[in-house]
Amino acid sequence: MAGQELLVDVEGRTLRISNLDKVLYPRTGTTKGEVLNYYAQVAPTLLPHLKDRAVTRIRWPHGVQGDSFFEKNAPAGTPSWVRTARVPTTGSRAARSVEAGGGDTLVFPIVDDLATLTWLVNLAALELHVHQWTVGRNGRPRNADRLVIDLDPGEPAGLHECCGVALLVRDKLAERDLVAKPVTSGSKGLHLYADLPGRMPSDDSTALAKEVAEELQAAHPKLVTATMTKAKRGGKVFLDWSQNAGSKTTISPYSLRGRERPYVATPVTWDEVAEGAEDPLGLEQFRFDEVLERIADHGDLFAS
Known part of the structure; x- marks a missing residue:
């Protein structure tokens, strides 16, 4: 049913998943549920390559024939358990960071577990883009x-x-x-x-x-x-x-x-x-x- 929401447990995290039947790839009829299933199955192979890397997403809320947008900052409503990293930037999309001494920063999610991956994919983040550097244990780019x-x-x-x-x-x-x-x-x-x-x-x-x-x-x-x-x-x-x-x-x-x-x-x-x-x-x-x-x-x- 369109708009239907499900509460699912992903490795101990409760996630609200919606619109599983929504077609995201009209040419092939591929649904959001199939996309979520792919990412769940590929996660053991994918996650090691996302480890400690800030992730920029491209989201297609209405499927690939609709509009898309880049998203660097963790969006409003990001669960408190999602790991993030504050990365200095001079870009126009920066978020003002008091913790960083007032400098401009981007607050990226770090996708290091299946729950975070599932949460992002549920937001129609089909593409996951990463830098060629990682974030250190101090939270700063290396x-x-x-x-x-x-x-x-x-x-x-x-x-x-x-x-x-x-x-x-x-x-x-x-x-x-x-x-x-x-x-x-x-x-x-x-x-x-x-x-x-x-x-x-x-x-x-x-x-x-x-x-x-x-x-x-x-x-x-x-x-x-x-x-x-x-x-x-x-x-x-x-x-x-x-x-x-x-x-x-x-x-x-x-x-x-x-x-x-x-x-x-x-x-x-x-x-x-x-x-x-x-x-x-x-x-x-x-x-x-x-x-x-x-x-x-x-x-x-x-x-x-």
Whole structure:
């Protein structure tokens, strides 16, 4: 029944869940109940990758064909048991923080348990975006512990071209003793992550990612661009190095995307990427049901 609410116990927390039959993905008929079920099933794999990371959400209250909005601050009505972190910012969405001495801060939720994850998903937070740094035990942001490069294809390039370029990025990172881990974006391209051997200021990890991108742009100017200008991306793969900036976020592995279909940012193997580079249909974006099957078959491909 539309508008029906249920009280459910999630690991000892009582949550009010609503509108389970509401269709959030009209193209596939995927309901809010199915989305909640996906996140509940994927939680043991997802939560370790959200641990200690401030989470920005994109919410679709009326489904993916309706309007969406970014949400950084924990919303009004956030349960007292939800862990939060106050992060200094100069952004316009800052919340005034007396505790922080009057400076501007954002108050992010930290999603480290199933109850918090379920609470956010019930608010139609389909996408979970995280920084490349974590919050320390003192509640303050630490330096980056990983690097990310977003491979974004400019039409008519697509995932096939991204796979070929991903192999080049992998080799460039390997020259720096960094091991790349590929993740389909759930949208058009690929994300490549590399754990850093030691924590690094975001300015330094951004510079490192930009260096890799510009080296590949120089070596393969017809395939790769490191330039932000969209007009220069046609038929090329843009290596977005900027998502390493301290204020920037990237979709978390195993998060749904608010696209036409319920695709997920999905960790893949390098063999799958190589197949995608050889065959235009060798690798495609994965739906949430396929991701659960992959975890059952292969475990967590994103685990270090």
